[in-house]
Amino acid sequence: MNIENLEKILVEHPFLKDLPVDHIGTVVGCASNRVFAAGEFLSREGEQADQFFLLREGRVSLEVHSPNAGALRIETLTDGDVLGWSWIIEPYRWHFDARALTRVRAIALDGKCLRGKCDSDHELGWRLLRRFARVMEQRLQSTRLQLVDVYGRRKEPAREHA
Amino acid sequence: MPDTAPRGSSAVVVSPAAPRGGPDPMIPVPARILKVRRETHDTWTLEVGPVEGDLLPFAPGQFSMLYVLGVAELPISISGDPAETRRRVYTVRSVGAATAALVGQPEGECIGVRGPFGAPWPVEAARGRDLLLIAGGIGLAPLRPVLYHALAHRDDYGRVLVLYGARSPRDLLYRKELSQWGRERGVHVLTTVDYGGLRWTGNVGVVTTLFRRVPLDPGRTTAMVCGPEIMMRFVVGELETRGVGPDDIWLSMERNMKCGIGLCGHCQFGPMFVCRDGPVLPYRRLRPWVTRHEI
Numbered sequence: 168m169n170i171e172n173l174e175k176i177l178v179e180h181p182f183l184k185d186l187p188v189d190h191i192g193t194v195v196g197c198a199s200n201r202v203f204a205a206g207e208f209l210s211r212e213g214e215q216a217d218q219f220f221l222l223r224e225g226r227v228s229l230e231v232h233s234p235n236a237g238a239l240r241i242e243t244l245t246d247g248d249v250l251g252w253s254w255i256i257e258p259y260r261w262h263f264d265a266r267a268l269t270r271v272r273a274i275a276l277d278g279k280c281l282r283g284k285c286d287s288d289h290e291l292g293w294r295l296l297r298r299f300a301r302v303m304e305q306r307l308q309s310t311r312l313q314l315v316d317v318y319g320r321r322k323e324p325a326r327e328h329a
Numbered sequence: 330m331p332d333t334a335p336r337g338s339s340a341v342v343v344s345p346a347a348p349r350g351g352p353d354p355m356i357p358v359p360a361r362i363l364k365v366r367r368e369t370h371d372t373w374t375l376e377v378g379p380v381e382g383d384l385l386p387f388a389p390g391q392f393s394m395l396y397v398l399g400v401a402e403l404p405i406s407i408s409g410d411p412a413e414t415r416r417r418v419y420t421v422r423s424v425g426a427a428t429a430a431l432v433g434q435p436e437g438e439c440i441g442v443r444g445p446f447g448a449p450w451p452v453e454a455a456r457g458r459d460l461l462l463i464a465g466g467i468g469l470a471p472l473r474p475v476l477y478h479a480l481a482h483r484d485d486y487g488r489v490l491v492l493y494g495a496r497s498p499r500d501l502l503y504r505k506e507l508s509q510w511g512r513e514r515g516v517h518v519l520t521t522v523d524y525g526g527l528r529w530t531g532n533v534g535v536v537t538t539l540f541r542r543v544p545l546d547p548g549r550t551t552a553m554v555c556g557p558e559i560m561m562r563f564v565v566g567e568l569e570t571r572g573v574g575p576d577d578i579w580l581s582m583e584r585n586m587k588c589g590i591g592l593c594g595h596c597q598f599g600p601m602f603v604c605r606d607g608p609v610l611p612y613r614r615l616r617p618w619v620t621r622h623e624i
């Protein structure tokens with residue numbers, strides 16, 4: 168895929184929506200097109216998080232492995248989602264397995280390359296960090312809600328609907 | 330007097346007194362269990378018909394008081410088609426002695442029915458707008474009449490979006506209907522579960538994770554939300570982030586309802602009685618109260 172096509176895809180991806188064109192031009196230098204077959208892993212827990220992914224098509228499952236229970240599916244991601252922020256935070260290691268549930272098309276962004284560009288262009292770094300902060304906030308809120316187990320067994324209802 | 334709902338809502342306000350010329354709202358009407366269908370491992374749907382005469386019409390979002398003779402009386406949301414006049418449908422999760430007794434009633438058995446009670450979903454005020462129905466767990470049951478209504482009056486509404494979350498795949502209600510609704514023109518149904526095994530290939534994540542899958546037009550969206558209260562608070566946060574205003578967000582509240590007509594005070598919620606002023610209320614009215622721990 169040539170640079171022009173990659174740039175077009177980046178501009179259209181929800182995660183980078185409205186990022187200034189010159190910053191898109193910078194980011195595209197760290198981008199590559201990737202395709203994963205169903206069952207293939209995009210990342211493995213504990214491995215070096217040297218990239219993150221902008222999902223274009225397909226479904227990805229975030230999983231954590233438990234010795235007793237095997238793989239536990241925590242969340243599924245799909246078109247328009249972003250996968251991975253470990254590339255920003257030392258020691259740059261993945262915290263989850265990410266498994267393709269279907270054929271997945273994604274743009275991979277090289278973490279080391281992008282960190283270098285963010286270090287030399289703080290405005291780009293700030294813009295990207297704000298976007299990742301939003302994703303982190305959403306995932307944190309989701310995790311909180313998941314932990315509450317709102318649908319768990321409960322006492323006799325005040326009204327039987329919830 | 331209860332406040333008037335915004336946007337010309339069709340909210341029915343039930344007077345504490347018996348409707349003039351109507352049945353006494355405190356006296357149960359005998360009804361017969363016509364059919365019992367198991368929905369999930371802990372949830373059943375009951376079809377109930379009158380022993381004689383017709384049932385009073387209901388609006389989507391209203392509830393009945395169902396009396397299991399000699400056991401208990403329970404407030405149960407109506408989950409069937411509002412166009413049906415000969416039977417009333419209730420989906421009940423068995424979580425204790427009273428609900429277990431209700432779902433354990435054999436077909437043909439008599440129960441008592443009072444109501445319908447309460448303020449319904451604003452389906453009339455929402456004409457011409459997109460409907461965003463967000464349900465958690467058994468909260469899909471009180472929203473199902475809205476779907477029946479919207480499908481029967483399809484041209485009166487824009488897009489119909491259904492976001493439904495449950496604890497696990499085995500807790501999903503109305504699975505066949507969900508996929509049927511998803512095939513209707515302009516209807517989008519997305520489901521997710523909090524915990525999915527590896528064999529589950531659908532979405533995993535709480536219901537709020539579905540928001541990023543559906544582009545909203547906040548200025549023309551009416552959101553109707555029903556589920557556990559914590560879930561509804563998170564959902565409201567997402568809706569506000571996406572620009573949906575407090576007059577366009579409607580929640581179905583749950584409190585300890587006993588009389589159904591605002592007399593006994595058991596279901597008081599701030600200045601409101603949930604059975605009479607609700608259960609469906611606009612978020613603008615609820616906002617000052619929903620995060621108060623004492624309420």
